Amino acid sequence: MRATSNIIAYLQAAPLMAVLATFLIAPIFMIVIVSFWGATEFSIYPAFQFDNYAFLFGSPVTYKVFFATFKYAFITWVFTLTIGFTVAYFLAFHVRTQTMQTALFLLCTIPFLTSNIIRMISWIPFLGRNGIANQALISWGIIDEPLEWLLYSDFSVILAFVHLYTLFMVVPIFNTMMRIDRSFIEAAYDNGASGLQTLWHVIIPLTKPGIMIGTIFVVTLVMGDFITVRFMSGSQKANVGRLISNDISLLQYPSAAATAVVLLVTVLLVIGILLRFVNIRKEL
Amino acid sequence: MEKRPGSFYVLASFFGLFMLFLYGPTLTIGLLSFQGPHGGLTFPMQGMSFNWFRELFEQQAVGDIWGAFRRSLLLGFMVMIATVVVSVSAGLAFRKRFKGSGILFYVTITSLVIPSILVSLGVGLIFNQIGFKVHWATSGFGSQLTWTLPFGLLIMFAVFNRFDKSFEEAARDQGASPRQVIQHVVVPIIAPSLIGVALFGFTLSYDEFARSLLTSGSYNTLPLEIFGMTTNVTTPVIYALGTFTTLFSLIIIGVFLMTVWIMGKRRQRAGSDAGKAT
Incomplete structure (x- = not known):
């Protein structure tokens, strides 16, 4: 009986295993292998050399770009967490009817299901030199000259990240908050805790798993991104993803692969650290 | 009802x-896609027109948008x-602990x-x-699955964690085969969540960009086509396209959502009266 139920479970999991083996595990192995290969201007050839890594770690650009990647991830994390927590808190504790809660929650999630690229493009009329932001600031007399740093800068990159990914904080945090036993909060109030004290000593600690899951999402999405940085900075800023995609467009696959391996190891290390704080499967 | 605290109004404004x-921003480009024929990428509006939509629907010089749209749809x-x-x-497999289930779970999270x-x-x-x-229907298809399957699986976890197993036991006690249990009991109960997974x-596939980039071959999917346009199209036609595909997504x-809602209504009406006395 035990054996049959195990076989059934394997059969049921087999399609998932097959897809992940072919399109995730095998590609990772391939990247690791190719990262030791060599390249000419037009082609790549099998080899076992550490040139790609030596070049990568020997170049000051690498460190700068990795630093920029962490910087984007950290700043985006701070903003998405603050905004996401506040929104989730409002939805979970201040909206009273369930219908309203569902409706507002859907309003938060719908943009996630539309195109990221369109959502980036849609910032252009707002941030451009003659965009709404500059026109408004000029007409209010706050500035005389249009601000140049609104578009194609770190500012616009981070703005787009926050715009695209705050949702990944809202959903898991809201989900955890909804499962907090309301009697804890009443107990805190009955014992004389103020609203802020309740927030700090009761709600935030109980929301930690949701915060952690949201953090994993946001940090990995930002660290692995290349398109947002490219588009929103007008190709003027770089992160690790762009380093990889530049190598790819120059057909320097081995070098791209080596950078990809280092990025993957970095991301997995970060997640490994974050996972120490939360058991994901228990939180769904 | 209790009076709302002051913090409610602060938080509601924040929301x-x-x-x-x-x-x-999306509404802004929605408006700007009706820009007059001589208007540019920013305000002011130079009149209102359907000019850019017309340009989008006429086979234009900017590329094969409709081919890309068809491919993305399929x-x-x-x-x-x-x-x-x-x-x-x-x-279903993950409801039992099987050898390697932990590893499979972490591989899915890695995905x-x-x-x-x-990828x-x-x-x-x-x-x-x-x-x-490489072709969108083979390598592109598989690469996109590495993005959609983890979401699907996470939703299934959430569903099965809340699933009341006594329904299945009841069916089994009445002599249903494992296959019948899944077909007639489990699937109908989880059907609304399946619509969410779908x-x-x-x-996610329709909007996927990065995973399709090197895996779609010579025929672009719509996001790839749109990204191509951002580098060489400088008229509001790109807003018209954005408005069009966003409306399509909506x-x-x-x-x-309507399907889920109608299913819920029908269930309420035609639901079982088990457990209700009288």
Whole structure:
């Protein structure tokens, strides 16, 4: 009986295993292998050399770009967490009817299901030199000259990240908050805790798993991104993803692969650290 | 009802601002896509016209938008069906602990958090080295599944964690075979969540960019086509396209939500009276 139920479970999991083996595990192995290969201007050839890594770690650009990647991830994390927590808190504790809660929650999630690229493009009329932001600031007399740093800068990159990914904080945090036993909060109030004290000593600690899951999402999405940085900075800023995609467009696959391996190891290390704080499967 | 605390109004305004932040830019390009024929990419509006939509619908010089749209649509449906089938099947498997289930779970999470460009690069390299041509319906399809399946599986976890197993036991006690239990008990109960999985499968595929980049071959999907346009199109036609595909996404989302809602209503009406005395 035990054996049959195990076989059934394997059969049921087999399609998932097959897809992940072919399109995730095998590609990772391939990247690791190719990262030791060599390249000419037009082609790549099998080899076992550490040139790609030596070049990568020997170049000051690498460190700068990795630093920029962490910087984007950290700043985006701070903003998405603050905004996401506040929104989730409002939805979970201040909206009273369930219908309203569902409706507002859907309003938060719908943009996630539309195109990221369109959502980036849609910032252009707002941030451009003659965009709404500059026109408004000029007409209010706050500035005389249009601000140049609104578009194609770190500012616009981070703005787009926050715009695209705050949702990944809202959903898991809201989900955890909804499962907090309301009697804890009443107990805190009955014992004389103020609203802020309740927030700090009761709600935030109980929301930690949701915060952690949201953090994993946001940090990995930002660290692995290349398109947002490219588009929103007008190709003027770089992160690790762009380093990889530049190598790819120059057909320097081995070098791209080596950078990809280092990025993957970095991301997995970060997640490994974050996972120490939360058991994901228990939180769904 | 209790009086609302002052913090309610602060938080409600914050939420309102967040909505403005979330939807404002999209609404702006929605408006700008009706820009007059001589208008540019920013305000002011030079009159109102359908000029840019007309340009979009006439076979234009900017590329093969409608071919890309058709491909994205078809690929979206393929990914949607595969995501539902594979996630439900794996969701059922994960209800029991089997040898390797922990590893499979972590691999799935890896699939979710791995930088998309790695999947693109790796799949592209494999196809090149074994001499297959990359194509959206093969390599592109598989690469997109590595993004949609983790979401599908996570939803299935959430569903089965709340699933009342006594329904299945009851069916089994009445002599239902394991297959019948799944077909007549489990699937009908989880059906509304399956629509959620399907919605994720379709929309995530329809909008996917990074994982399709090196795996779609010579025929672009719509996001790739749009990105191509951003580098060489400088007229509001790109806003018209943005408005068009966003509206399309919204309609799809609306259809799925309506289906869930109608299913819920029908269940309420035709639901079982078990447990209700009288």
